[in-house]
Amino acid sequence: MEKAKAQINYDNPVISIRNLEKSFGDYHVLRGIDLDLFQGENLVVLGRSGTGKSVLIKLISGLLYPDSGSIDVLGNDVLTLDTRSLQELRIRIGFSFQNSALYDSMTVRKNLEFPLVRNKKGITRKEIDQSVESVLDAVSLSQTINQMPSELSGGQRKRIGIARTLILNPEIMLYDEPTAGLDPITCIEINELINEVQQRYHTSSIIITHDLTCAKMTGDRIAMLLDGQFQRVGNFNEVFATSDERVKPFYDYNFIQ
Numbered sequence: 718m719e720k721a722k723a724q725i726n727y728d729n730p731v732i733s734i735r736n737l738e739k740s741f742g743d744y745h746v747l748r749g750i751d752l753d754l755f756q757g758e759n760l761v762v763l764g765r766s767g768t769g770k771s772v773l774i775k776l777i778s779g780l781l782y783p784d785s786g787s788i789d790v791l792g793n794d795v796l797t798l799d800t801r802s803l804q805e806l807r808i809r810i811g812f813s814f815q816n817s818a819l820y821d822s823m824t825v826r827k828n829l830e831f832p833l834v835r836n837k838k839g840i841t842r843k844e845i846d847q848s849v850e851s852v853l854d855a856v857s858l859s860q861t862i863n864q865m866p867s868e869l870s871g872g873q874r875k876r877i878g879i880a881r882t883l884i885l886n887p888e889i890m891l892y893d894e895p896t897a898g899l900d901p902i903t904c905i906e907i908n909e910l911i912n913e914v915q916q917r918y919h920t921s922s923i924i925i926t927h928d929l930t931c932a933k934m935t936g937d938r939i940a941m942l943l944d945g946q947f948q949r950v951g952n953f954n955e956v957f958a959t960s961d962e963r964v965k966p967f968y969d970y971n972f973i974q
């Protein structure tokens with residue numbers, strides 16, 4: 718269940734975060750976050766509920782503004798980008814959110830075409846068809862092309878959601894709790910898909926989760942968010958080789974394959 722070694726370019730961070738601070742009223746959620754995501758890397762961000770994982774993703778994608786610190790994404794200073802440049806940058810990032818639901822009234826094909834037609838002006842019918850076929854093949858669901866989302870299982874819907882994100886060829890993937898609400902076997906299939914996406918699309922990914930099986934299977938590196946900072950960063954065994962009483966229960970109460 719250990720993750721196979723990936724090709725990672727440690728000279729090329731695609732996301733660089735320095736000394737990031739974010740409070741909501743009196744609640745100091747992020748207290749000086751430093752983080753690099755390297756080209757080709759799967760980085761898992763682990764943390765209990767309410768520790769600020771989603772806030773971090775929103776800051777990276779420019780949906781929230783920090784109190785201080787810097788965020789560089791694909792060579793862009795996110796905090797100084799105008800709306801248009803931010804939109805252009807977001808197209809280079811694939812968001813796989815828990816609630817990124819499919820459109821129930823559209824077939825799988827139409828769901829997949831939607832981001833293409835919206836974001837790629839002048840794309841031809843042939844290019845659309847090729848892209849749809851290619852991402853469906855990537856998530857091993859070619860046979861569902863004419864089905865409605867209601868005819869798919871939870872795991873299949875999750876895969877189609879990932880395919881819809883991949884269709885724009887993102888350089889960075891942000892997965893927010895990719896295995897939430899799925900049975901253990903389907904979780905493992907989604908973890909395997911995350912690794913296949915890394916290899917096939919050469920993406921760099923941040924995977925937010927509190928599922929340790931997911932962390933172990935998909936993470937080249939794991940960063941544990943505790944009390945507003947990344948207190949432990951390393952591979953799975955390094956992160957959990959500690960007697961830190963804030964970390965141990967996290968491990969003890971998770972089911973590890």
Ligand SMILES: Nc1ncnc2c1ncn2[C@@H]1O[C@H](COP(=O)(O)OP(=O)(O)OP(=O)(O)O)[C@@H](O)[C@H]1O
Pocket residue numbers: 741744746764765766767768769770771772773
């Ligand atoms: N827009 C907001 N206004 C006020 N408080 C917020 C806002 N967004 C997040 N928070 C607070 O910041 C904290 C961190 O929230 P966040 O959603 O990042 O947690 P999380 O680590 O993703 O948790 P979970 O695993 O449950 O999704 C929470 O206490 C939340 O209430």
